[in-house]
Amino acid sequence: MIPILVAHGTRQPDGVVMIGELAERVSTLLAQPVRVAFVDVLGPSPAEILAAEAENGCPAILVPAFLARGCHVGVDVPTQVATSGHPDVTITPALGPDARVAAVVAARLTESGWRPGDSVVLAAAGSSDPVAQNDLKQAAQMVSGMIGTPVTVAFAAIGGPSVPEAVANLRNQGASRVVIASYLLADGLFQRRLRDAGADLVTEPLGTHPGIARVVADRFITANTRIPVR
Numbered sequence: 001m002i003p004i005l006v007a008h009g010t011r012q013p014d015g016v017v018m019i020g021e022l023a024e025r026v027s028t029l030l031a032q033p034v035r036v037a038f039v040d041v042l043g044p045s046p047a048e049i050l051a052a053e054a055e056n057g058c059p060a061i062l063v064p065a066f067l068a069r070g071c072h073v074g075v076d077v078p079t080q081v082a083t084s085g086h087p088d089v090t091i092t093p094a095l096g097p098d099a100r101v102a103a104v105v106a107a108r109l110t111e112s113g114w115r116p117g118d119s120v121v122l123a124a125a126g127s128s129d130p131v132a133q134n135d136l137k138q139a140a141q142m143v144s145g146m147i148g149t150p151v152t153v154a155f156a157a158i159g160g161p162s163v164p165e166a167v168a169n170l171r172n173q174g175a176s177r178v179v180i181a182s183y184l185l186a187d188g189l190f191q192r193r194l195r196d197a198g199a200d201l202v203t204e205p206l207g208t209h210p211g212i213a214r215v216v217a218d219r220f221i222t223a224n225t226r227i228p229v230r
Contacts, residue, residue: 002053002060003030003220006046006063006077008125010188016042018186018207022065023226025213030220037062039076046077050084063219067096067183067206068124068139070132092219095212097135102142104211105181110148110201112179116148116225118201119175121166123194124183126155133159139183151181156190163197171198182206 007019023034039048064073064171073094081089095101122140136153144151154166170178180199184191194202206212
């Protein structure tokens with residue numbers, strides 16, 4: 001089995017390193033190397049990795065490292081698989097919405113200095129896909145239930161409200177402190193936008209947290225129950 005972690009891609013070196021670190025953590029859990037592919041910005045693409053392995057007869061499993069469904073998960077990844085020529089590929093569900101991912105968001109909030117009573121914005125990259133938007137609302141509801149306070153969804157790129165708008169709206173409603181909970185996997189342009197959005201605190205991306213590695217590993221394990229997890 002060829003395990004492949006499929007991420008979005010970023011020109012930010014720190015973001016690429018974070019994805020590599022996530023793959024290494026998952027490799028340790030699976031006791032075998034995990035390949036990394038990107039659907040945008042840089043390579044290798046899933047199609048390139050799969051095409052190079054198409055004739056060896058070994059099944060491949062792709063885990064889309066996205067925190068919600070959307071165009072990349074529903075269209076780009078399947079298209080890459082179809083064009084690769086590889087005869088035996090399994091695509092797992094995306095990483096979210098998932099209660100374990102929500103628990104990582106809650107942990108990031110706690111470690112950032114969030115306090116009960118602070119207003120919280122769950123900040124995602126964004127999507128025009130209604131399915132992805134619904135996934136993000138579910139994620140916000142999960143986090144809200146865990147921390148006991150309402151959580152507002154906002155977007156760093158596509159969709160509204162934007163993260164700065166959400167922060168400003170909460171301030172106008174009387175919030176004394178606003179905390180942005182990053183719903184991003186790795187550092188990059190969108191994480192920088194969160195830091196510039198005017199909140200009192202911004203949590204770190206989720207990808208280097210051990211809980212995310214466990215979710216990814218479980219996706220591979222569920223797709224191929226022959227692999228034990230350490």
